[in-house]
Amino acid sequence: MLEIAVLGLLNESPMHGYEIRKRLASLLGAFRAFSYGSLYPSLRRLAEAGWISEEASMQAPGAARSRRGKRVYRLTAEGKEHLAELLADVGPDAFDEEGFGARLAFFAQTRSDIRLQVLEGRRRRVVEQRDGMKSALARTGERLDRYTRELHEHGLESVDREVRWLTELIEHEHSDASTRPSDHPVTTVKNSEWRSPDGFKT
Amino acid sequence: MLEIAVLGLLNESPMHGYEIRKRLASLLGAFRAFSYGSLYPSLRRLAEAGWISEEASMQAPGAARSRRGKRVYRLTAEGKEHLAELLADVGPDAFDEEGFGARLAFFAQTRSDIRLQVLEGRRRRVVEQRDGMKSALARTGERLDRYTRELHEHGLESVDREVRWLTELIEHEHSDASTRPSDHPVTTVKNSEWRSPDGFKT
DNA sequence: GCTGTCATGTATCGTGCTGATACATCGCGT
DNA sequence: ACGCGATGTATCAGCACGATACATGACAGC
Numbered sequence: 001m002l003e004i005a006v007l008g009l010l011n012e013s014p015m016h017g018y019e020i021r022k023r024l025a026s027l028l029g030a031f032r033a034f035s036y037g038s039l040y041p042s043l044r045r046l047a048e049a050g051w052i053s054e055e056a057s058m059q060a061p062g063a064a065r066s067r068r069g070k071r072v073y074r075l076t077a078e079g080k081e082h083l084a085e086l087l088a089d090v091g092p093d094a095f096d097e098e099g100f101g102a103r104l105a106f107f108a109q110t111r112s113d114i115r116l117q118v119l120e121g122r123r124r125r126v127v128e129q130r131d132g133m134k135s136a137l138a139r140t141g142e143r144l145d146r147y148t149r150e151l152h153e154h155g156l157e158s159v160d161r162e163v164r165w166l167t168e169l170i171e172h173e174h175s176d177a178s179t180r181p182s183d184h185p186v187t188t189v190k191n192s193e194w195r196s197p198d199g200f201k202t
Numbered sequence: 203m204l205e206i207a208v209l210g211l212l213n214e215s216p217m218h219g220y221e222i223r224k225r226l227a228s229l230l231g232a233f234r235a236f237s238y239g240s241l242y243p244s245l246r247r248l249a250e251a252g253w254i255s256e257e258a259s260m261q262a263p264g265a266a267r268s269r270r271g272k273r274v275y276r277l278t279a280e281g282k283e284h285l286a287e288l289l290a291d292v293g294p295d296a297f298d299e300e301g302f303g304a305r306l307a308f309f310a311q312t313r314s315d316i317r318l319q320v321l322e323g324r325r326r327r328v329v330e331q332r333d334g335m336k337s338a339l340a341r342t343g344e345r346l347d348r349y350t351r352e353l354h355e356h357g358l359e360s361v362d363r364e365v366r367w368l369t370e371l372i373e374h375e376h377s378d379a380s381t382r383p384s385d386h387p388v389t390t391v392k393n394s395e396w397r398s399p400d401g402f403k404t
Numbered sequence: 405g406c407t408g409t410c411a412t413g414t415a416t417c418g419t420g421c422t423g424a425t426a427c428a429t430c431g432c433g434t
Numbered sequence: 435a436c437g438c439g440a441t442g443t444a445t446c447a448g449c450a451c452g453a454t455a456c457a458t459g460a461c462a463g464c
Contacts, residue, residue: 002420002421016441016442016443017442017443017444018440018441018442018443019441019442026338026342027350028353029335029338029353029354029357030331030334030335030357030361031353031357034421034422035421035422035423036442036443036444036445037420037421037422037423037424037444037445037446038420038421038422040443040444040445041420041421041444041445042420042421070442070443071442071443101353104349104350104352104353105349105350105353107347107349107350108347108349108350129232132232133231133232136228136231140228145309145310146310147306147307147309147310148229148306148307148309148310150306150367150371151230151231151233151303151306151307152231154364154367155231155232155233156231157363158360158363159232161359161360161363162356165352165356169352204449204450218412218413218414219413219414219415220411220412220413220414221412221413236450236451237450237451237452237453238413238414238415238416239415239416239417239450239451239452239453240449240450240451241450242414242415242416243415243416243449243450244449244450271414272412272413272414273413273414405464406463406464407462407463407464408461408462408463408464409460409461409462410459410460410461410462411458411459411460411461412457412458412459412460413456413457413458413459414455414456414457415454415455415456416453416454416455417452417453417454417455418451418452418453419450419451419452420449420450420451421448421449421450421451422447422448422449422450423446423447423448424445424446424447425444425445425446426443426444426445426446427442427443427444427445428441428442428443429440429441429442430439430440430441430442431438431439431440431441432437432438432439432440433436433437433438434435434436434437
């Protein structure tokens with residue numbers, strides 16, 4: 001989601017559109033690279049909503065490295081508030097690829113308990129996906145030709161890797177949270193993977 | 203790319219839009235799942251281009267007015283030709299995530315030398331991406347906060363895994379070609395099990 | 405027999421992103 | 435003096451998504 005990414009970036013410092021895109025690319029890595037065709041309309045929407053302000057940047061000859069840009073975008077007070085709400089909103093959007101990546105990129109600005117909720121929600125989602133893929137592969141795996149099966153197996157392994165990665169992140173988060181009370185970083189992961197065989201009701 | 207996926211599917215047998223979507227989802231796995239909002243317009247485009255034909259499969263006594271009939275889509279001769287061109291076109295589009303996945307899903311219908319070109323082109327692309335990520339991580343890795351670095355490292359490992367996967371596929375392709383220098387030319391896959399256009403429960 | 409609800413089936417619409425394209429200026433090497 | 439790559443803003447057609455609407459057959463439970 002561009003909205004959260006732009007606001008998160010502008011929370012660190014005001015920027016030009018061009019710089020936003022560069023920082024975005026390096027921040028999200030190959031994960032996602034937005035184009036100007038979506039960035040500029042998004043900036044306009046955010047400005048109309050009042051989350052950011054749009055100032056023409058004057059030329060300061062001797063001053064800092066204020067390059068000769070045309071428009072500088074800055075997070076407003078409302079925008080700061082809105083960003084906090086977005087980062088703290090642990091709805092379904094926070095768990096899909098896009099939303100999770102955007103939130104993870106700004107975890108440094110996120111409360112610890114929210115971080116945990118996001119990680120666990122994402123993990124729940126990916127586990128669900130993995131199990132679906134696994135059973136689909138078990139059902140139809142024999143009938144697939146070699147290449148399609150390879151594609152599915154590679155995808156399954158990727159998702160499986162993501163589950164393990166998220167598990168590590170969660171464990172690390174737990175051990176971080178318990179640096180004070182206990183000297184043992186290994187906190188027992190309770191509630192580990194109770195899998196109801198037929199559905200997902202709490 | 204929906205175009206190649208739809209044509210590839212219809213090359214096996216005629217289908218309804220609904221079934222196309224289901225088969226597409228199971229064929230591409232979690233790799234990609236197109237929605238009706240893109241599928242139906244795509245079917246219309248393909249029909250206008252003449253690659254597929256659109257037949258109303260009305261059944262039952264038609265006293266019912268205001269009834270939406272089922273539509274069966276079938277690959278035309280031109281469509282078959284066009285599909286062959288698409289599968290054999292080893293342009294840049296064949297090497298990005300979308301194009302490669304669509305082509306791989308129909309590798310069984312693809313010539314062996316084209317398969318190799320697609321695999322090697324994709325591998326070249328992914329290696330390039332991996333090296334870019336690796337050097338970017340080496341340059342800025344120390345300055346990143348823990349979460350962003352985790353995101354980048356996980357992404358790098360994923361891409362690295364894909365490189366190794368592609369390498370294995372390529373090696374296997376080579377050994378296949380050498381163990382079977384000129385085998386009996388497997389022509390069109392005769393499907394012994396045919397699905398009727400009206401429902402697909404076997 | 406009546407009702408709910410699930411799978412099947414076709415279709416559209418608003419919103420948003422991509423890739424291409426178009427400008428323009430700056431810094432720098434040659 | 436000249437080009438050329440990086441900086442910088444902006445638009446557009448095409449395509450995909452997610453939500454939504456409508457409709458029918460099957461099948462279970464009351």
